[in-house]
Amino acid sequence: MSLLSRNSTEVQTDGARKYGWLARRQARDFSVLVGSVALSVLLTFVMLSPTGGEIGGLVAYLAGGLSITVIVTELLVRNERLFGALRLQPRLIVAFSFATVLGLLNTLALSAFMFVNTGHDLPMLLAIVVFAGGVSIYVAYRVAERVARSLEPLAEGVEQVSGGRFSARVPEAGHDEVGDVSRSFNLMAQRLQEAQTRQAQLEEERMQFTAALTHDLRTPLSSARVMLEAIRDNVIEGQEERREYIRRTLGEINNLSDLVDDLFEISLIDAGALKLDVKPTPLQKLVLESVEGMTAAAKMKGLDLNVRLDDGLGEVVVDGIRVRRALMNLVQNAIRHTPADGSVTVSASDTGDEIKVKVQDSGEGIAEEDLPHIWTRSYRADPSRTRDKFGMQQTGLGLSITRAIIELHGGWVSARSTRGQGAEFTFGLPKKAAGARA
Secondary structure, eight states: OOHHHHHHHHHHHHHHHHHHHHHHHHHHHHHHHHHHHHHHHHHHHHHHOOOHHHHHHHHHHHHHHHHHHHHHHHHHHTOIIIIITSOHHHHHHHHHHHHHHHHHHHHHHHIIIIIOOTTTHHHHHHHHHHHHHHHHHHHHHHHHHHHHHHHHHHHHHHHHHHTTOTTOOOOOOOSSHHHHHHHHHHHHHHHHHHHHHHHHHHHHHHHHHHHHHHHHHHHHHHHHHHHHHHHHTTOOOSHHHHHHHHHHHHHHHHHHHHHHHHHHHHHHHHHTOOOOOOEEEEHHHHHHHHHHTTHHHHHHHTOEEEEEEOTTOOEEEEOHHHHHHHHHHHHHHHHHTSOTTOEEEEEEEEOSSEEEEEEEEOSOOOOTTTGGGTTSTTOOSSTTOSBOTTOOBOOSOHHHHHHHHHHHTTOEEEEEEOTTSOEEEEEEEESSGGGOOO
């Protein structure tokens, strides 16, 4: 079926549904009116025992009065200039008053037509009808005033929210429709306030991320430029010192390359374009390769890098390259924050439905106030530090990328630490591919 045909069918279906609902509503309203006529005739017959001619006249009158009432009512409610332009309180008063006047006029006319002596009883009935009309209008006014007053806080709340004050709330008293609308309004305002708060947090994180990224880019660029200018201007004496400058310049370029890779990975994650190539991967091989890639950095810093794997570790259906990247980020982070002569331990275990990989270090630990923020991009407890004394780049993106990769696989990641007693990072991955999003 073509798109045009499908849209035409949907429009026809919606139209049929709308007109079907209108037909059911009109049938319901008509049945109420017909029922009232039938009940009136029945009560007259039971209480007064009228003749056949009187019953016929009564039915004819009621049918005529009913027709006139329906026509006049429809003309009123469909007149937007007269009825639709009124505010709620006047509209309710008009509606109540109109209904009362119509009912009393029908009663008066019927009484004069069939049962009342026009010489004596009709003036008395007219007086009673006028009194009843006044009472009805008073009741209509009070009810309309109460309904309108219950809507005033809601109107004020809407005005505040439209002005950007999402902290506005309205009373939720009552279990009628106004109470339901008030509760829905408060829920909407709460969600808008939460969204506003989250937006402010995201904007703050974006500004911090931009500032940190600018710093991370400027530092290696400035360092590489200074060393290249020194080589160009023949400031360096001796081939050995020149080779050292070249080696350090290449190191800075590598740092820049790693940072660009991190940024590219983050951009893919944000755009939802990071594709996972999931397939069965030996868990033992994945962990060992990840640790092997960080062995040189650990030796350079004088750390013991240990691996503890449970027996019987099988395969896990993951994107091996991405998970290896996530694990290496955790190991690199542990090495960076562990002093010389410390240790870093990587362990893996099979818990049945998932595998758990844990990275523990004996380093400086993480302060309690910093622990909730470590997954935030470019967050640093000490913003002045972008690299340690061994030259390892601290872009602030590694942990954020790790969490994103693990969660894309349907897994989870957590961290716990006590200041001065090391840190422990753990992530879990489902053994089956059902949780992975490719």
